[in-house]
Amino acid sequence: MTDRTTTSTELSRRRFLQGAALTGTAAFLAACGPSGGSAAPSAAAPGASAGAETTAPSGGEAATPTGPLQFANWDAYIDVEEDGVTSPTLVDFETEYDVTVDYANAQIEDNESFMATIRPQLEAGVSTGWDLIVLTDWMAAKVVGAGWAEELDPANVATALANVRDELKGLPWDPDMKFHFPWQSGGTGVGYNSKSVGRELTKIADLFDPSLSGKVTLLSEVRDTFPIVHLALQAQGQASDNPPESMTVEDATVVHDYLKPLVESGHIKAFTGNEYLADFGSGDTWAAIVWSGDLASSAGPDDVFVYPEEGSMIWTDNMLIPKGAENKYTAELMMDWVYDVDRAARLANWVYYISPVKGVAEAITALDPEAGSNPLLFPPPDVTAKQHPQPTFSEPDELAVNELYADLAGV
């Protein structure tokens, strides 16, 4: 009950806030609109100017932004206006630097399949066609480890270096932020349509209630689905005591054996990436394992996210510049751009994920006091106490777990 995060009143608050942000509250929005040629873009926004000044190339003639910036991201991961297309964050960036951004929304549906499309180019040492990509910790670590990420010029990402939250620094795979900056962090938990389900779901185990047969989807991301179900089985005393972050192949096998009959019976309809948003929209999916912010930002008013009682996952998606990117400097500018506190607040408050930027809490609270206590943006202590990072598997273990997943997915 206490974990329930998005009620319809909150949602209407969000709609209101969105409207407010788009029309009046944020002056820089209006000033930096695509046709707003009257105001000098960089000077117009009090909040944006600090960031803009630090990011301006310090005297280097060579460093002019080039474009179009090819930016691949996940679905429901950028602020958009009511038309569903225009993103204030991107439009402001385009105006500021006079460069086009080709933002490929939902280009990435899961880490593995996106990597498969660019791995051959990275191995061959040619451009992938992307300038900026967003990958989850474990995959970002692999990419950096393989030497497939461009090293960032600290001068171009000064705002980001200054503003990134301390707890996101010092990761073993990139301790000094030489290659990556976090885009957003988020949780993995249970999402459901309250109208179709007809009651409140509070647990992972609720997904496997017979009344939801044929209306349930799980994530194709094995590092979410397996540990989440492991948590549910632990709570029922059916799994080992290993925490999800250090779960073993044996634990994954237990999860597999638990899920297999549910797949066979048709209870679990599919394993999806962000496509679950479409299935919630069409009413074909009633309940699913989902990522925390998506339903609040991009689904209907009855679609709610809960941090399950058994616990949930926490992860971070990271911006990287793939080796050979044609517009590296512009990509660095974009990394820096979203680390401006006010822009980060606007972005986080739209996508409903956890911002990696220091001071965003204050900025959002200033925008709307109620948002400062939104558990999607700021998970409360009783939630964070039960949050686990995704497991890291050794290479043979990863293969084994992937095979277990493939068997469940029927491929």
Next chain:
Amino acid sequence: MAPGLLWLAVFFVLPNLQMVVMSLSTGSIAQGWTFAWDFDNYIGAFGRFPDNFRNSLVYGGIATLLCFLIGYPLAYGIAFRGGRYRTLLLFLVIAPFFTSFLIRTISWRILLGDQGPFLAVIRDTLGIVPNNFSIIATPLAVVSGLTYQFLPFMVLPLYVALEKIDRRLIEAARDLYAGPWRRGGAVAGSIGGAALVAVLLGGLGYASFEGGGIVGFLAAVAGGAVIGGLIGAFLISESFIRVVWPLSLPGVFAGSILVFIPAIGDFVNVELLGNPKSQMIGNVIQNRFLQQNDYPTAAALSFILMAGILIAIFLYARVLGTEELTGGRS
């Protein structure tokens, strides 16, 4: 000849050689692949995915059959009754295909969805299926998608074959007392109708042989036999069986191959319309390549699929004996 051979060498032989080499390699994505005559990849590929091979064959086969059953009367109607609207009618057959493949498949998700118009009619208005009946995420949805996607590939060759037929031959047949095909049509139609219903129910997983299921199954088969028999007895003439049908066989052959090959290797329809139990071999190949980074197994599966299709076509060509396609005596 030479440009054609060069084309084949660059775009068919070379990629296939690369695929064969990969299918016999060992290693991993991290360490790289080494060629090792590793035939275990083939044994593994064969043994591990029997359900997916079966799904591919069954769904691809049923889709081809349905394409034929829908496409033949359609092509026949356009060719013999289309008159001056023929071109327009053919255009209408192809018109939906100016839309992207993906958009069309996703539209089927909406049409067949639990809140979609199709179930709204048969479930909510007519009430002939139970409340928890779903079409999306079932083999029926997959086969519907496949049938729809590949229908023009059946209609166009059939139309070409039918349109070419000399009408004087039909008149001559009628003059020679080729009238309605009453008795033969009734027998052939009943057998065909019963077989079709049995294949559909069995192949799409609706047949149940427990309790009352067997009765329902037999009733449905009997219904199919009656309808098929009526069609055979009253709609099919002897001039059709003796003249039009044999002359249209090259079209049937070409059409069914053009449908069956892409249908059997398809993975998009299952991805969007199927469930974990209806995954086809194309999905396995896709998963091996893109998710598991298991290139050798994926290559071996692709090769098995290709070889299987080639053998099937060879046998099919022998049975139907189409000289036109094989360039034989005429």
